Amino acid sequence: MQLKLLLLYLTILLIVIRSETIAAQSLPGCEDKCGNVSIPYPFGTRKGCYLSKTYQVNCTKLQIRNTTFKLLDISLDGYMHGSLPVAYRCYHKKQKPSEPKIHLSRFPIADRMNMLTTVGCDARANMKIIGGEDYIAGCLSMTGCNMLASGSCFGMGCSQVPVPYGLTSFRIHTQRNTNSSLGKGSFNNCTYGFIVQKDHYTFKETDIDNLHNRSFPVVFEWSVGNTSCEEAQKNGSNYVCKENSVCIDASNERNQSFQMGYRCQCAQGYQGNPYVSYGCQDINECLEHQNNYCMHRCSNTNGNYKCACPFGQHGDGRKNGTGCTYTEWSIFSVTAASVVLTLMIYGGFKQRQVMKSREKFFKKNGGLILQKLLFESKGSSQMARIFSAGVLEKATNNFHKTNVVGQGGCGTVYKGTLADKTMVAVKRSKSIDENQIEQFINEVIMLSEISHPNVVKLLGCCLETQTPLLVYEFITNKTVFHHLHEQDFISSLTFERRLNIATQTAEALAHIHSTTQIVHRDVKSSNILLTDDYTAKVSDFGISRFIPIDQTHLQTLVHGTLGYIDPEYFRSGILTEKSDVYSFGMVLVELLTGRKVYSYDGTESELGLAIYFVSSLERGCLIEVLDAKVKEDGVDDHIKKIAKLAEECVEIEGKKRPNMKRVKDELNEISESCLKGSIISKKVKYIDQDQIIFFDSY
Incomplete structure (x- = not known):
């Protein structure tokens, strides 16, 4: 009973709304009423609101100009x-x-x-x-x-x-x-x-x-004009009937000689004021059953409507036509429709479940905190972007295995392409420490603001999944680890490139230490990415510590990778910027020797690379541990300086290690010296043999 009353109320409301919609219309900015009397155009109350003075209405007297009624x-x-x-x-x-x-x-x-x-x-x-x-x-x-x-x-x-x-x-x-x-x-x-x-x-x-x-x-x-429709239409400038309307002669049927002009009327299927531009609006006959002859389905069109039969029936769908009749395949069609409907309902249910799940994860992973911080930042272009799970699923083809570009103890990295063709790297972690969510969000904000040519740009994150997804700029030429230790890449790193990689990595670490006080915690060759021109870009700043580790990572409160971990940090559990210096020193050793700092089987020879390198240096046997490419391309003086710097970086006591600014400055000096030597070497190649002999004898 209540439902019927509600439907009746809605029907009445719809009729009222329609009646108001099709009410008399005046020109924009003109009064449309005098008291309770509607004043539609061509009538009006003031200049600019009526067609001519003949149609001027005196609101005070409620009289039309030159009339007495x-x-x-x-x-x-x-x-x-x-x-x-x-x-x-x-x-x-x-x-x-x-x-x-x-x-x-x-x-x-x-x-x-x-x-x-x-x-x-x-x-x-x-x-x-x-x-x-x-x-x-x-x-x-x-x-x-x-x-x-x-x-x-x-x-x-x-x-x-x-x-x-x-x-x-x-x-x-x-x-x-x-x-x-x-x-x-x-x-x-x-x-x-x-x-x-x-x-x-x-x-x-x-x-x-x-x-x-x-x-x-x-x-x-009342009517307009002083001529017939035909004559008025020929003189288009004075013809007042507007779009979607028709013209009707106003002469009396019994006295055709008495010409009253013409009237405008909205065409069939339209309603409104035919004297106003676009005053005749389409009637949606489908809104009210009494306005159409459809038995089942009604589709509104401009000035008309179409009827259709339900699935499984055929005919024109009209009460005054062939109607709708069942076909031989009706039962099959109805069954199929039921199945489809069931699947749609199930799909909708699953979709709602997914939406609720994503909303739950978003809150759990600190989404509300991140939204607040982004709002307070007032839309800075450097701030982290919040990606939806749907966007990243589409970008990575639902995280298909063919898009995997990296795997490790912290999770998997996928290559993805956003809708605007931007290439991104999406890091999906295995899990995250729920006790440090707020700190995680703060570092996401902080790291997204870092803009340095040697730091992989953190574009944003997605918090709608069980563990947050981090979205970085995509770097195309793999990592330093690949170029040092995989057969297909080994010949690519000349001494000059290795020196540039070391220098650029040091600049990135020094910049982060001085501007954000963030400690990387996991500096290693696999976290240094290379562009196509071998520019180094450091990735995974800070955030890696929130992600539990396995395999090559220690299962303790100390986070890091075997071989790269600062011994002092390992003993005390206290992390400082000097811990990054130690790890960077091991990267220098790795660049010089071409040897792995650690191996998955944990053999002693590999785990002791730092001691092995330092002892070789002390015994004057550095040449024995250098990589063939380094010996082939490098200058002894430059190699010794880098080796000495690496030795200082891997000091057991942190206070004896240089800071990253000094490391960066020394590497820059070596790079400049190397560059000058390279220029001189190139010039000598263009001096002929006689000149060389001449200079020697001189």
Whole structure:
């Protein structure tokens, strides 16, 4: 019952909304009402709001310019309602007769909708054109006052006749019938004459002497222009019918010579004001059943609608057409539709579950904290971006194995392509320490603000998955580890490139230490990526410590990779910037020797590379541990300086190690010296043998 009432209420509300939508329209910025009277264009109350002065409405008097009737309403179908006073003449009272002049401008009385009415005993009412002598219509009541009958107007105290067509200026004259046999003693004191809309006046006996101050509703016609539709359309500049409308000649069927101009009407399937640009709007017949003949499905079109049958039936779908009938495959179709519907419902259910799950993970992984921090940053272009899980799934083809570009103890890295063709690296961790979520979010914000040519840019993260996904810029040429230890890459790293890699890595670490006080914790060759021109970019700053480790990582409170871990940090558990210096020193050793700092089988020879390198240096046997490429391309002095710097970096005591700024400065000096030597070497190649001998002998 309540549902039915609700549906009824909604239907009524829809009808009200539609009625308001299709209500009379005025021009933009113009008043559309005078009190309760709607004023649609071409009518208006002030200059610029009406078609011409003929259609100007005086809101105070509720009168149209040059007319004498009171305006009640205007309809866009070419009619308007107004009221006219009653004309009267009294005979036994000292009262002047009232026979007002009626002026209607170009708005004649609708002859088929109004009646000339006489009230009185043996009374007569005549209509007379103003300025003329002839009466054009008359109405006569032949009945004496002793035979009155309320409710009828057929000659007994009341009489009605149709009005002539096209009247725009006239007056009504009333009098007693000159042939009346009633004497002066009759109580027929007054005679009345007036025009009234059909079926809007009911005679009462008391009206015989009581209509002096009355007025009655009258229907008037209105139109635009002074020509036919055909002529108006030829003269396009003055044609006022707008889009989606049709033109209708306003001349009377009984008097084609009386030209009233034309009217505009919205075309079938449209509603509104045809005199206003785009005032005729499409009717959505499908909203209300009474406006269409569809049996089942209704589709709205411009100015019309289409019907269709449900799945499994055929026909035109119309009540006045072939309707809808079942086909031989109906049962199969219905079954198939049911299956599809079930799958859709199930899919929708699963989708909602996924949405809820993602929302849960987003909150659990600190999404609300990150949103707050991003809001407080006021939209800085350097800030982290929050990626949705759907975007990254699409970018990585649902994390397909063919997009894997790296795997380790902390998780898996996938190559992805965003919708704008940007290449990204998506790191999916195996798990994260829930106790450090807030610190994790803070470092994501901090690291995303770092902009350094030798640091892999952290673009943002996704927090809608079980463990957060980190999104980095994609670096194309793998890692230093690949180029040092995989057969396909070994010959690619010349001594000069190794020196550049070391220098750029030192610059990145020094920059991070000085600007953010973040300690990397896991500096190693596999965390140094290379671009196509062998520019080094350091990745995995800081965040790696929030991710539990396995295999090559120690399963203790000390986080790091075997062989690269600072012994002092290993013993005390206290991490400092000097811990990164030690790890970087091991990268220098790795670049010089070409040997792995650690191996997956944990053999002693590999785990002791630092001791092995330092002892070789102390014994003067450095040449024995150097990589062939280093010996082939390098200059002894440069190699010794780098080896000495590496030795200082891997000191057991942290306080004896240099800081990263000093390491960076020394490597820059070596690089500059190496570059000068390279330039001199290239110049010598262009000096011929005679000159060399000449200089030697000189």
